[in-house]
Amino acid sequence: MHYKCHVTVGYPEITVTEPKTQYNSTVTVSPAGVILNNYRKSFLYYTDETWSSEGPERFFSGQLGALGQVTLGICMDINPYKFVAPWEDYEFANTALSNDSPLVCVSMAWLCHLTPEELMLDPSKADIATVAYWVERFQPLVEKAKETPVYVILANRCGMEKTVCYAGSTTVLKIEAGGVSLYETLGKSEEKCLVVDLNERPKFQVRAR
Template sequence: MKVACLQFAPELGKVDENIKRANAILSQTALPTELDWLVLPELAFTGYNFQSLEEIKPYLEPTTSGISTRWAISMAKTYKCHVTVGYPEVTPTPNPTQYNSTVTVSPTGAILTNYRKAFLYYTDETWSSEGPSRFFSGPLGSLGQVTLGICMDINPYRFLAPWDAYEFANTALSTSSNLICVSMAWLCTLTPDELVQNPQQADFATVAYWVERFQPIVAASQKEAGAGEGKPVYVVLANRCGTEKGVCYAGSSTVLKIEKGGVSLFETAGKSEERCLVVDLKERPKFQVRSAGN
């Protein structure tokens, strides 16, 4: 299976320009002819750091029928792959509700699922409602059993739940998902000046944090290995980069492999790098992040 994460730096509210930016990156990327999945960040074309419902209202898109969905359908047909993209959703009147969502379409352009973010970050809470279900876990086209999340979903609920509740990871574990995907607008603690230093280098502190949030899956894979069982679990983390209103994003999109109690990393994008990261899950990962037993 071949997956791609399109990491770029959208500008807040500049939807048309952001789409052109994404298209330009794709056109400069040697995408494989047998690409299975193209994944974009959270709120990919609108930008993320809206501070109120009034501010984001002009950019809300009707459920699975706005500009982001139309783009996903077009790209799915062009590249003959599944496409997942984040967008700000509004449900139909008379009682419209706003959600921070992702839509996933099939290679033929059919809508497969519309997932609404369950665990909201404080920025989301200024305009979005919580998704009615905790995460998506189920069959997703020819990709198989998949668990989907959006950014804050991998954290403890509202940072009030116990750190070791691991709600998202345990959902993936309980549903036997061997493929996990999280679209992100993940922040970092770096300053704008630090972001532009060695832009092609990942923010490995952020990557290490992401790895920790999948600890139940790591532990389960070690037990399965001891019993002579288990299959690898692949985690696709598609983040954005850049800055908005002084807020810095971590970039560092990556794909992880969890197997036999170890965590390895196929490759990462840099913390400030705009690129389409392409990974073949059949290949050997480049880096060992965590060895079995450590």
Template sequence: MKIATLQLDSKIRNVTTNIATADSILASSPPPPDLDLLVLPELAFTGYNYPSYDSIQPYLEPTTAGATTKWAIATATRLRCHVIVGYPEISTDIDEDRQPTTDGEPVHKRYNSTVTVSPTGEILANYRKSFLYYTDESWAAEGPAGFYCDSLGSLGKVGLGICMDINPYQFSAPWDKYEFATHVLSGGAKLIVMSMAWLTTLPKEEIKVLPGQPALETVGYWLQRFEPAIEASKSGEDITVVFSNRIGIEWNEVKELTTKTGQVIPLGDEVCYAGSSCAMRFSNGEVSILDMLGKGEEGLLLVDTDIPAKYALRLRERITTNEEEEDTS
């Protein structure tokens, strides 16, 4: 299977520019004619860091009918491949937790979503993020259907997730519950696709140094959250996990956010994204990385699951002390 991820430096509130950038990258680095899947980041064309319910309002898109979905349909039919891309969705569901507008109109629920389009332009799936990050909580509802795992055309059984989905729920669930990984594996997924807007704690000055080098601590963390998949691969069936993250910097318009539980989260002046989009393969309990992009590298990553991986990882045996360690070097 041939899979491409498009790692973007998305400019917040500039959908037209971001779409033009995506088109330019695909034109300058055209994927092969037998590409199976193209994956883009979370909120790929709108940008991610919206601090409030009102700030994202002008950029919401109707369910599988906005600018992002139209681009996905056009691109999927042109490249003859599946396309998965993130967007901010406004649905027809009534949000009972919100007061009607001043005109008496009901407020509709909003979701952080991905749309999946087939090579013929058919909408195959609209997944709504289940586990929300602090920023999402300011405007989005949790996806009511839970995690996604289903057949997606010629891709077979696929698990779909968005960024925070791989973390423990609200950072409070037990680390080893592995809610997302456990769910998609129980559904039989052999391909897991993650659209990301994953942050890094690296300062922007460090990101600018060797931008083509991945943020290995980020990739290592992602790997840890799929430990059940590594274990499941010992049964003899390979599992591939694709991460499509973004790069760049977005400014914080507010200095703190209050979570649904009342926790006040202090924010800095800006957020930086970790890039490092990659594809991992788990086979017979061993881990390899087919390929990956850098922490500040905008471009297209192409991998072929049928050829040897570029990187093999050595996993250290677990140490049963107060702390568990896993070597992802």
């Protein structure tokens, strides 16, 4: 059965050539099973720095098979570099903007500040503070929005690993001249496949221009 799916999967990469190097990476595969891109995380979180090197290229923005122009990132990439770069640099968002990408995909293992008890309370409810922060990190796309929309997919890990709590709240956004809309958001502890039809009208207006 052929589902016409492009799949992006995160994994820890170890290069096969010397000197061997480790990266926090994603690989994107076409519906035909062809590897279209292997992206290596540019901006490392402090836990990444214990085992991973920075990717040699800052983010990926280019043609990705039948998807067309796409900008790819991993989690910390949307933040200021090492949290020391100016907040208003918006390095990742400006990369998507300068490359005129209509599709932005970010694979995430984003933490939250909730306790384990809070995380499990009403698990189908999104962590709104996290979603609001993500929207803010795409401010350049909002300010320069055109009639042609930009779709932003933020796919986040949910649940717990030992004492670490993940924010879940996987989200699909639409940014256009009218503002920022939200198609749907999963709950903070809701583990499921989020399916969105981009041809439909988003459910919620997040921010009007």
